Amino acid sequence: MRRCFFPLLLILLLIMAGCQSREVNNTTSIVGMGVDWEDNQIETSVQMTKPVPPEQAGQETPFVTVSTRGTTLSEAARQIFLSIPRQTIWAHSNTMFLGEKLAQRDLGLVIDILARNIDIRKNSLLFITRDFKTLEIMESQTPLEPYPCLGIRNLLEAQEKQVGIYLPVRLGEFIYRLSTPGIDPLVPQVTLEKQGDKMIPTLKGSAVFRGRKMVGSLNEDESRGYRWMQSKIIQGGIFIIPSPIDPQKKVSLELIRSQSKTKAIATDQEIRMQIEINAEGNFYEQNSTGAVLTPKNIKIMEELASREITRQCNASIKQAQSLKSDIFGWGRQVEAASPETWKQVESQWNEVFPEVKADVQVNFFIRRTYLTDKSFVFR
Numbered sequence: 001m002r003r004c005f006f007p008l009l010l011i012l013l014l015i016m017a018g019c020q021s022r023e024v025n026n027t028t029s030i031v032g033m034g035v036d037w038e039d040n041q042i043e044t045s046v047q048m049t050k051p052v053p054p055e056q057a058g059q060e061t062p063f064v065t066v067s068t069r070g071t072t073l074s075e076a077a078r079q080i081f082l083s084i085p086r087q088t089i090w091a092h093s094n095t096m097f098l099g100e101k102l103a104q105r106d107l108g109l110v111i112d113i114l115a116r117n118i119d120i121r122k123n124s125l126l127f128i129t130r131d132f133k134t135l136e137i138m139e140s141q142t143p144l145e146p147y148p149c150l151g152i153r154n155l156l157e158a159q160e161k162q163v164g165i166y167l168p169v170r171l172g173e174f175i176y177r178l179s180t181p182g183i184d185p186l187v188p189q190v191t192l193e194k195q196g197d198k199m200i201p202t203l204k205g206s207a208v209f210r211g212r213k214m215v216g217s218l219n220e221d222e223s224r225g226y227r228w229m230q231s232k233i234i235q236g237g238i239f240i241i242p243s244p245i246d247p248q249k250k251v252s253l254e255l256i257r258s259q260s261k262t263k264a265i266a267t268d269q270e271i272r273m274q275i276e277i278n279a280e281g282n283f284y285e286q287n288s289t290g291a292v293l294t295p296k297n298i299k300i301m302e303e304l305a306s307r308e309i310t311r312q313c314n315a316s317i318k319q320a321q322s323l324k325s326d327i328f329g330w331g332r333q334v335e336a337a338s339p340e341t342w343k344q345v346e347s348q349w350n351e352v353f354p355e356v357k358a359d360v361q362v363n364f365f366i367r368r369t370y371l372t373d374k375s376f377v378f379r
Contacts, residue, residue, distance in 0.1 A: 028084070029092045031063065032149025033120070034134030035110055036099030041069040042109060043099075044076040045135045047149045048088070062146045067135045073110045074117075095149040096124045096171055097134040097190070103207060103214035107178065111212070115175050122172035125153050128207035128214065130191040140192055140201050152190055152201050159203060164237015164255055165223050166203055167230070178212065181346060182331020185209040186226060189217065210325040210350065218319055225316030228277055228309050228362075229260045229328060238284065241308050244300040249288035253305055255281045256367060264333040266341040272357045273330055277309060279362065283369040292375050298366050306362040313360045321354040330356060 034045040045067040066084060070076030080088075102109065114120055129137050142151025156168050166188040177185040187207045192199040205217040206226065218226060227234055235257050243249040258279035265272045283301070286292050292301075320327050331349050335342035345352045 027087045027089050029089045031092055031147050032095040032097070032138060032153075033093055033124075034097035034099065034129070034138050035073060035102060036129075036134045037102040037105055037109070038069065038133070041071060042073050042076045042102075043067060043069045043133075043135070044073060044080070045097075045138055046077075046080060046088075046093075047138050047147065048084070049147075063148075065135065065138050073113045093119075094121055094124045095127070095153045096120075097127050097129050097137055098187075099129050099134045100131070100189075100207075100214070103128050103209070105213070107209075107212045111175065111178060114171065120171070122170065122175070124171045125156060126169050126171050126174050126187050127152065127156075127190045128187045130189040130204055130207075130217075132192050137190055137192065137201060141198055142201055148201065155201065156188060156203060161236035162238070164227065164234075164239070165220055166206060167227050167234075178209075180332070182326060182333075182335055182342070182349065183329035184211070184325045184327050186218070186327040188223075208320065208323050208325045208327060210323065215325055216319070216323040218316060221312055222316040222319045225309075225312035225314070226320075226327065228258060228279075228313050229262070229275060229316070230258075231260055231262065233257050233259045239305075239308060241301060241304040243286060243288055243290075243292060244297040244304065245290045245292060246288055249286070251283070251287075251292065251301060252285035253281045253301070253366070254284040255279060262328070262330070262333055264330065264337040266334055266338040270355075270357060271334060271341070271345075271352070272359065273328075273333065275313065275358060275360045277313070277360070277362045279305075279309065280365045280367050281305070283366055286375060289378065290375060293369055293373055302364050302366055305364040305366075309362045309364060310360050313362075314358075317358050317360075321356070324350045324354055326350075326353045 028048045030046050030048055032047040036043040045065055047063050047065045050062055050064045066080050068076050068079035070079055138148055140148050142148045145151030145154060156166060159165060160168065169187050174185050174187065177183050188203055189205045189207050190201055191204045193202045205219055206223045207214050208216045208218060237255045238252055240250050240252055243251050258277060260275060260277045263274045265274060283293065
């Protein structure tokens with residue numbers, strides 16, 4: 001009996017596995033995808049790897065970008081196979097661009113297939129293109145990276161630790177925010193800027209959504225404010241405050257970590273949000289002479305840092321409320337704190353949200369000064 005069991009088990013496993021093999025020479029990998037709106041049609045662009053012989057390496061780009069159009073996203077995507085003689089592998093596609101025209105028109109045109117299709121990775125980083133078509137962004141040149149889609153993705157991830165302005169947004173999170181009452185999406189924007197004789201991809205602002213449409217943007221300062229108000233721990237980034245000994249000079253501080261706690265207080269008279277931010281960082285640079293690093297001045301810098309963070313948060317709140325977009329998820333906070341209040345305001349939250357008051361309290365602490373605890377002295 002045992003002798004018969006193992007051959008039967010092997011046959012069963014082979015049957016269940018099916019025939020899913022692909023000839024490698026007949027495939028190409030997708031590294032990024034873009035969706036736009038042009039001439040009343042959905043325009044889909046995909047960036048694919050291109051096999052380059054060793055003797056031609058460096059002489060031509062290692063990718064090809066193909067763009068097609070259709071009345072629906074699935075139709076436009078299938079049109080690609082009329083010009084590409086290879087099967088596509090989507091496992092490496094982890095970057096997605098949505099065109100500004102499409103975002104401002106109606107994401108209902110494409111969101112169903114983005115959520116439904118098994119080939120579209122929900123952990124793909126999402127970008128909204130600004131002032132340029134998705135195809136133009138995807139065909140641009142990124143320094144040090146042969147594939148523009150991967151280069152722009154790396155750009156977003158690197159700036160979070162080094163600069164600290166924009167938060168990466170994944171497609172799955174974007175879909176969740178579109179489908180959940182009391183919270184709206186915010187997505188980093190990418191554009192092209194001229195550097196020398198080249199057009200280089202650059203992050204510029206954050207796209208603000210209300211429901212299914214993009215209704216405006218946050219600038220760099222406002223995007224920083226949004227980042228400070230995250231309930232998860234954020235790390236990395238540089239921000240500037242005035243010098244404690246000369247307000248005309250500047251001091252750079254580096255963020256170690258920060259976390260925000262938001263509490264909704266709902267009464268019959270008003271809804272108010274209490275936002276507490278606890279952050280710590282390092283003294284990084286002064287662009288003036290003088291003894292900045294004294295106990296007294298460190299306390300002053302901590303207060304100046306707290307004021308600057310508060311200012312950025314209030315700027316972000318003001319812009320979001322002017323656009324009637326609850327990118328902070330305050331509606332979710334109200335529902336958790338007072339379900340009865342949420343039932344009363346949910347249907348008109350877009351009108352209630354701009355009137356919500358916010359109290360921002362920031363506690364910032366300086367922890368280290370790196371290699372020296374004294375200011376540089378000239379001899």
